[in-house]
Amino acid sequence: MARWLVMISPVGIAAAALAGGVQPGHLERGKAIYEQRCVVCHGPEGRGDGVQAPFLSPRPASLISAATSAKTDQELLRVIANGKPRTAMPAWKDILSEEEQRDVLRYIRSLIRFSQPMLTPPPPAGSQ
Numbered sequence: 001m002a003r004w005l006v007m008i009s010p011v012g013i014a015a016a017a018l019a020g021g022v023q024p025g026h027l028e029r030g031k032a033i034y035e036q037r038c039v040v041c042h043g044p045e046g047r048g049d050g051v052q053a054p055f056l057s058p059r060p061a062s063l064i065s066a067a068t069s070a071k072t073d074q075e076l077l078r079v080i081a082n083g084k085p086r087t088a089m090p091a092w093k094d095i096l097s098e099e100e101q102r103d104v105l106r107y108i109r110s111l112i113r114f115s116q117p118m119l120t121p122p123p124p125a126g127s128q
């Protein structure tokens with residue numbers, strides 16, 4: 001149990017990020033940007049359930065969906081930079097630097113990577 005608590009702590013995430021070759025500085029910056037600018041629509045875990053979401057049509061994307069996960073960095077960076085026509089998704093290119101846009105995308109990717117394994121708890125020790 002203790003091991004899993006460590007896994008979901010920020011330290012565990014930073015360690016996992018390091019292991020995955022992502023620099024925690026970038027991830028931290030991406031998180032700060034996300035929480036300041038994106039969370040109201042996309043929600044704290046990227047599920048598209050931010051406080052503004054019920055008032056938007058179409059609803060914000062679940063950024064951890066299979067559909068979004070399957071898109072390339074380039075595709076998603078284009079949406080982040082230019083916004084999405086006929087939706088509430090704003091263009092960020094005049095507000096965030098290119099590096100900040102990449103950092104926030106890194107953070108979005110990390111939401112996918114680190115939320116999935118938590119769905120399946122490990123088998124109890126000694127089973128099998």
Ligand code: HEC
Pocket residue numbers: 033034037038039040041042052056058059060061062063067068071076079080084087088089090092104105
């Ligand atoms: C005012 C609400 C709002 C805010 C703020 C907002 N978004 Fe969005 N976002 C949307 C909507 C609506 C869509 C379009 C719905 C869809 O793609 O299914 C969208 C789409 C996206 C997509 C495309 C997903 C896909 O699969 O094509 C990405 C990536 C994204 N947003 C990232 C961000 C980031 C990063 C921020 C903060 C810098 C942000 N959004 C802020 C509402 C918002």
